[in-house]
Amino acid sequence: MKLDGPYYFGKTVKQPFEALLEAARSALQAQGFGILTEIDIRNKIKEKLGEEFRPYVILGACNPSLAHKALSAELPLGVLLPCNVVVYQQSPAECVVLAMDPVGAMQVVQNPEVTTVAAEVKARLSKALDSL
DSSP states (O other): OEEEOSSEEEEEESSOHHHHHHHHHHHHHHTTOEEEEEEEHHHHHHHHHOOOOOOEEEEEEEOHHHHHHHHHHOGGGGGGOSEEEEEEEEETTEEEEEEEOHHHHHTTTOOHHHHHHHHHHHHHHHHHHHTO
């Protein structure tokens, strides 16, 4: 099932969490994204607060050539990078994968060159998520 919001897009998937997380990494790589950061929210909440939380991982994805284009057009843009993709367990039988909508996020920049790059990033992120 497709999921869309003002700052994200994604879908629900009937797949185990670990399998979807690995598939998301592979799908992003196939679209030219590397994973710069990986934050396991469940483990951090357990470690820092002693609380339980659902499986939830944030992947900081970056396509170097597109990041270069965007930063060349708007140097302070680094505060909005990388593109975050989240994978979390919705229920025992269903997980969610979401990506930050770069077109929505970059509207605050108001730079036509950045808008063009954001559209290309969104197209690649969409292809990655659609393949899952």
